[in-house]
Amino acid sequence: MGIRGLAAVLAVAALDAGATDVNVIGLFSDKAVVVINRGAPRTLRAGEITSEGVKLISADSRGAVLEIDGKRQTLEMGQHFEAAVPSGARSSVTLAPDSRGQYVTDGQVNGGHVRFLVDTGASTILLSAAQASRLGIDYRAGQRAVGVVADGRRIAAYLVKLDSVSVGDITLFNVEGMVSETGGDAALLGMTFLSRTEMRREGQNLTLTKRY
Numbered sequence: 001m002g003i004r005g006l007a008a009v010l011a012v013a014a015l016d017a018g019a020t021d022v023n024v025i026g027l028f029s030d031k032a033v034v035v036i037n038r039g040a041p042r043t044l045r046a047g048e049i050t051s052e053g054v055k056l057i058s059a060d061s062r063g064a065v066l067e068i069d070g071k072r073q074t075l076e077m078g079q080h081f082e083a084a085v086p087s088g089a090r091s092s093v094t095l096a097p098d099s100r101g102q103y104v105t106d107g108q109v110n111g112g113h114v115r116f117l118v119d120t121g122a123s124t125i126l127l128s129a130a131q132a133s134r135l136g137i138d139y140r141a142g143q144r145a146v147g148v149v150a151d152g153r154r155i156a157a158y159l160v161k162l163d164s165v166s167v168g169d170i171t172l173f174n175v176e177g178m179v180s181e182t183g184g185d186a187a188l189l190g191m192t193f194l195s196r197t198e199m200r201r202e203g204q205n206l207t208l209t210k211r212y
Contacts, residue, residue, distance in 0.1 A: 020036065020037065020052055020053070020054065020068055020069055020082070021035075021036065021037050021038060021080070021081075021082050021171065021173075022034055022035070022036055022054055022066060022068055022073075022075070022080070022081045022082075023035040023036075023078075023079075023080045023081075023163070023164070023173045023174075024063075024064050024075045024076070024077060024078065024079055024080075025041060025077070025078065025163065026041075026043070026077075027059055027060065027061055027062075027063065027064060027077050028059065028060075028061075029059070029060055029061075030045060030046040030058065030059055030060075031043055031044065031045050031046070031056075031059055032044050032056055032059040032064040032066075034056075034064075034066075035163075035164075036050060036052050036054055037052060038164065038166070038171050044056040046058050046059065049067075053068070053069060053070075054066060054067070054068050055067040057072065062076065063075055063076040063077070063079075066081075068081060078161075078174050079174075080173035080174060090209055090210050090211075091168075091169040091170045091171070091209070091210040092168070092169065092170065092207055092208060092209040092210065093105075093167055093168025093169055093170055093207070093208050094168075094202070094205050094206070094207045094208075095118065095205060095206045095207075095208070096204065096205050097204050097205075097206075102117060102118070103117070103118035103206050104116065104117050104118070104186060105118070105167055105168070105189075107165065107166055107167040107168075107189070108164070108165070108166040109125075109127070109131075109135055109137075109162055109164070109165055109166075109177075109187070110135050110136065110137065110162060110163045110164060111164065112134065112135040112136075114127070114131060114135070114187045115186045115187065116167065116186065116187050116188070116189040117186040117187070117188055117189065118189045118194070118206065119188040119189060119190055120190075120191065120194060120199075121190075122188040122189075122190030122191065123190055123191050123192070124147075124176050124177050124178045124190045124191065124192045125162065125165060125175060125176070125177035125178070125187065125188065125189060125190050125192055125193055126147065126157070126177065126178050126179075126180060126187060126188040126190060127139075127160075127177060127178070127179050127180075127187045128179070128180060128181075128182070128187070129179055129180065129181040129182075131179075131187055132160070132179040137160055137162075137179065139158045139160050139179035140158060142158035142159045142160045142179070143158065143159040144156070144157075144158060144159075145157050145158065145159050145178060147178050147180060155180045155182055156180070156181065157178040157179060157180045157181075158178065158179045159176070159177075159178055160176075160177050160178065160179055161174060161175070161176060161177070162174075162175045162176070162177045165177075165193055167189065167193070167208065168208075170197065170208060170209075170210045172193060172196055172210070175192050175193055176192040177192065194208070196210070196211050197209055197210055197211055198211055
């Protein structure tokens with residue numbers, strides 16, 4: 001199969017899988033930089049249509065007018081749109097506890113691998129400075145803050161905005177997080193992610209289902 005034919009197959013598979021995710025990460029005169037279905041960023045010019053059926057109508061510094069699945073949507077910088085899907089088709093992931101009863105899972109932040117510890121007591125996603133540096137996050141440009149960890153210690157941290165966070169089939173965009181210059185190997189999956197899911201215990205397992 002040629003490259004063009006393979007691209008067409010992948011585009012159909014993406015559409016069949018459910019909603020079309022579109023995130024605007026750059027705005028210019030008659031151009032916009034978008035991320036579609038968790039893929040690589042791409043620059044669209046006014047009038048251009050992608051293989052996923054996303055068309056840029058117009059753009060300026062205030063926002064982009066896009067046609068997504070046949071409907072027009074206006075998105076500002078950093079804004080995310082997901083076409084509606086039936087409730088039964090919402091993304092979900094089921095996690096099993098480890099030997100200590102904790103839920104630890106592989107995920108992604110801004111497309112890079114992260115090992116998460118689910119922590120409903122953490123108000124945000126918490127990354128260590130080493131993890132943030134590996135992921136290319138300039139955390140020291142963020143606002144200084146103070147975080148409180150599980151044992152009650154107060155730690156210096158920086159507030160950051162994460163472009164995307166994925167766990168299993170769930171991907172959320174523009175998620176608030178914190179970076180601490182002290183921290184362990186596992187990042188904390190806190191409530192800025194968990195509050196946008198429905199959490200349900202099924203026996204010992206924990207199932208997260210995407211709300212929005």
